Amino acid sequence: MYELCDVSRSFDGTAVVERVDLAIEAGKTTVLIGPSGCGKSTLLRLMLGLIAPGSGTVKFEGAQVTPLSAPALRRRMGYVIQGGGLFPHLTARENVALLARHLGWERERIDARIESLARLAQIAPDVWERYPIRISGGQQQRIALLRALMLDPDVLLLDEPLGALDPIVRADLQEELKEVFDTLRKSVVLVTHDMSEAAFFADTIVLMKRGRIVQSGTFRELDESPEDPFVTRFIRAQRSFAAG
Amino acid sequence: MRKRTAALLAVVLVAALVPLSSPVDAPRVGSKKFTESVILGELVAAAASGAGVEVLHARELGGTRILFQALLSGEIDVYPEYTGTIAKEILAGEGIEGEGELRSRLLEDGVIVSRPFGFNNGxxxxxxxxxxxxxxxxxxxxxxxxxxxxxxxxxxxxxxxxxxxxxxxxxxxxxxxxxxxxxxxxxxxxxxxxxxxxxxxxxxxxxxxxxxxxLEDDRGHFPLYQALLLYRADLAEREPQMVAAMLALEERISEEEMMALNAAAQLERIPEREVAASFIARELGVEVELETQTRWDRLCKHTLEHLELVRRSFLLAVLCGLPLGILAAKKRRAGQLILAVVGVIQTIPALALLVVLIEPAAALGLTGVGTGSAAAICALFLYSLLPIVRNTCEGLRGIPPELRESAEALGLPPAARLRLVELPLASRTILAGLKTAAILNVGFATLGALIGAGGYGQPILTGIRLDDYALILEGALPSAALALLVQALFELCDRIVIPAGLRLSSQG
Structure with a gap:
């Protein structure tokens, strides 16, 4: 799905992503995890082509992601930003339909697509005509997910999709998201800083630290055969925090 | 959608450029912005009218430089001037002495000098x-x-x-x-x-x-200021009757008479037109018909003139200001330059800007001075730019980065992002800029009267000149009322233009 080859990127002289090689498998869920500032969100934005790498290449299904190719490629990627990123001037329905309408889809086709998407997530019927300011956080996140899925993308990229939610909503939505991923069998790249969330979703976990990949593999691999003391520290820290 | 936008643009552009009234093709008399000059202008107009030639009197156009430039460029055909002013100001530094020299020098510029009216206003x-x-x-x-x-x-x-x-x-x-x-x-x-x-x-x-x-000028410093007429050489060919009629005023007005005419206008508040008409009837035996103007007539006329200035300059400013603001928000370098330039324009004093613009306007074949003055419209347009450009730029820059990124990640091309997401999100700030620009424009438009552009500034200027508070209020009150009306219109606009989702959020 994605192939990142020796990718580096710095902002104002500070390296944020450094010499990253990473292959993301189709149909699997890959979780990018690490402490804040480790470059995981930047990596996601490099995949979307929202920013260009300083050096190295990013390829999506064999095509290189460049500022020129990115706009077209992006329509085959669904992106959900932390907090949802719904446009406050549009209703939930208008948010989901925005791109399809711009592309000139017929009204019937849009309605049918939204109806079939609505079955994936638990959305109260009256939410569709409301503006984001009047929609709860959990529902906003669901709408944002459906907006990303509207054009049936090949890959779903999610940046801390559960980050801004309170614990109960979070637990519900986590289950629901997992179901959606399983139903759709899409490739998913998810960014989080929470190891239990990573373990819950991931086929592959990619642990990052200061712009570099420390280790990638299943949770069991990371837990049982860490390649660096940092891996154990990171897993322990989150466990003791969860227990204590 | 694109077609609709283009159509809307075309409509606004036409609305901005097309003048409501077409300019009248008649000889134009100019006068400076002091009572005596206005009376002399009215005398010329009345004399011409008595000879059957209808002329336009562009009253209170401004100072010497504005009038002489207007005469050279053909904006006006004749105006009253003083010998001292010609020698010391118009031809300053050329060391010209005496009427004969003056006459031949001005003829080189295509300007004929009449004989004096007969009084010195030094x-x-x-x-x-x-x-x-x-x-x-x-x-x-x-x-x-x-x-x-x-x-x-x-x-x-x-x-x-x-x-x-x-x-x-x-x-x-x-x-x-x-x-x-x-x-x-x-x-x-x-x-x-x-x-x-x-x-x-x-x-x-x-x-x-x-x-x-x-005070007695005991060292004889001040030169003589014999009043006379300056007129374009081609006027004699175009309107021989008018020229003959106005030259009948040569050597007809003494100093005492002029002071009496000034006093009638200034102290007794008799309109200059009537003062001139009664003088013409008395001295030349020519009866001139006067159309009486009520306060209501004047208000209507000034309102139309004022709206004309505001409408044309403001719509143009919107058409240019929005794209400039968008450019400023998108391109850092260009943005700094654009904001600096429109900021500097704001600091230019109104009169300086108006005077500077008269010549280019005339060179383009547009009306430089007088009603419908392109110079006044252009100055108002320039003054209106800053709030529009700045608010558009700030509104776009102030959009939360996550929303901008969401729009980009969604795969919308830049133009669609601007139209569907960014402009609606910035609409509140942009409209606030338009509102500020429009209200300032209504106020600034009163300055158009400095170069005879008419509007509510006209009674204000005349009122100051005649020390007539009622006349000042006749311009100031409607101007304030118009500003309030514009404000109310924009509040209404807010409800239509700002998307419902954003208005909800402002209510908390």
């Missing part, structure tokens, strides 16, 4: 009789022994070759507290005692009214 220095008496000042030389006196001169007098700098030199005057101000305001300052002396014209009605002593 400069003099005036003080309140009482104050002058107390200080024992009778001549200009006497001023030298009172260096603490406060002087207020018209801006023109401050700059003229024969004005304050020369007077100071010739008489060795050491006064430091000397400021430039509007001539009509100077009278009030003098009456209230804020200034001790000002320059007056020797036929000013204000001299009698305020009880002013004119």
């Amino acid at each position: 400069y003099a220095i005036g003080m309140l009789e009482e104050r002058a008496q107390k200080l024992g000042i009778r001549t200009v030389s006497d001023l030298a022994s009172h260096p603490d006196l406060v002087f207020g001169f018209s801006n023109e007098f401050m700059d003229r070759e024969d004005g304050w700098p020369a007077l100071q030199r010739v008489y060795g005057l050491a006064q430091r507290d000397v400021s430039g101000m509007d001539h009509d305001l100077a009278y009030r300052q003098l009456a209230s005692g804020s200034i001790d002396a000002m320059e007056v014209y020797t036929t000013d009605a204000g001299i009698r009214y305020h009880g002013i002593r004119t």
Whole structure:
């Protein structure tokens, strides 16, 4: 799905992503995890082509992601930003339909697509005509997910999709998201800083630290055969925090 | 959608550019913005009218430079001028003496000089009789022994070759507290005692009214200011009857008569047009029909003129300001430049900007001075840019980065992002900019009267000149009311243009 080859990127002289090689498998869920500032969100934005790498290449299904190719490629990627990123001037329905309408889809086709998407997530019927300011956080996140899925993308990229939610909503939505991923069998790249969330979703976990990949593999691999003391520290820290 | 936008743009552009009234093709008389000049202009108009030639009188166009430029460019065909002004100001530095030399020099520019009307309206220095008496000042030389006196001169007098700098030199005057101000305001300052002396014209009605002593020019500094007409050489071919009629005024007006005419207009508040008509009837035996203008007529006329100025300049500013603001938000470098330029424009004094714009406007074949003045519209347009450009730029820059990124990640091309997401999100700020620009525009448009563009500024200027509060209010009140109306219209616009989702959020 994605192939990142020796990718580096710095902002104002500070390296944020450094010499990253990473292959993301189709149909699997890959979780990018690490402490804040480790470059995981930047990596996601490099995949979307929202920013260009300083050096190295990013390829999506064999095509290189460049500022020129990115706009077209992006329509085959669904992106959900932390907090949802719904446009406050549009209703939930208008948010989901925005791109399809711009592309000139017929009204019937849009309605049918939204109806079939609505079955994936638990959305109260009256939410569709409301503006984001009047929609709860959990529902906003669901709408944002459906907006990303509207054009049936090949890959779903999610940046801390559960980050801004309170614990109960979070637990519900986590289950629901997992179901959606399983139903759709899409490739998913998810960014989080929470190891239990990573373990819950991931086929592959990619642990990052200061712009570099420390280790990638299943949770069991990371837990049982860490390649660096940092891996154990990171897993322990989150466990003791969860227990204590 | 794109077609609709283009259609809307076209409609706004047409609305901005098309003048409501077409310019009338008639000979134009100009006058400066003081009562005597206006009366002389009316005399010419009345004389022409008596001879069956209808002319337009572009009253109170401004100062010497504006009038002479307008004459050269053909904006006006004739205006009253003074020999001293021609020698010392229009042809300053050319060392021209005497009427004959003056005549042949101006003919080179295609301008004919008439014979004098018959009176001298020279400069003099005036003080309140009482104050002058107390200080024992009778001549200009006497001023030298009172260096603490406060002087207020018209801006023109401050700059003229024969004005304050020369007077100071010739008489060795050491006064430091000397400021430039509007001539009509100077009278009030003098009456209230804020200034001790000002320059007056020797036929000013204000001299009698305020009880002013004119100081004797004991060193003969001030040249003669014989009033006469300057007119374009081609006018004699185009309108021989009009020229013959107006030249009948040569040598017909004495100094006393002129002061009486000034007093009738200024002190008795008889409209200049009537003052002129009765003089023409008395002296030349020509009856001129007068259309009477009620206050309501004037209000309607000024409202139309004012709206015309605001409409054309504001719509143009919107059409240019929005794209400039968008450009400024998108391109960092260009943005800094654009914001700097529109910011600097705002600091240019209105009169300077108006005067600078007259010539280019005339060169483009547009109306430079008078009603529908392109120079006034252009100046208003420039003043309206800043709030529009800045608010558009700030509104777009202020969009939360996550929303901008969401729009980009969604795969919307830049133009669609702008139209569907960014402009709606910035709509509140942009509209606030438009509202500010429109309200300022209504106020600034009163300045258009400085170059005869009409509107509510006209009664304000005339009111200041005639010291007539009712007339000032006739311009100031409707102008304020119009500003409030514009404000209300924009509040209504907010409800239509700002998306419902954003209005909800502002209510919390």
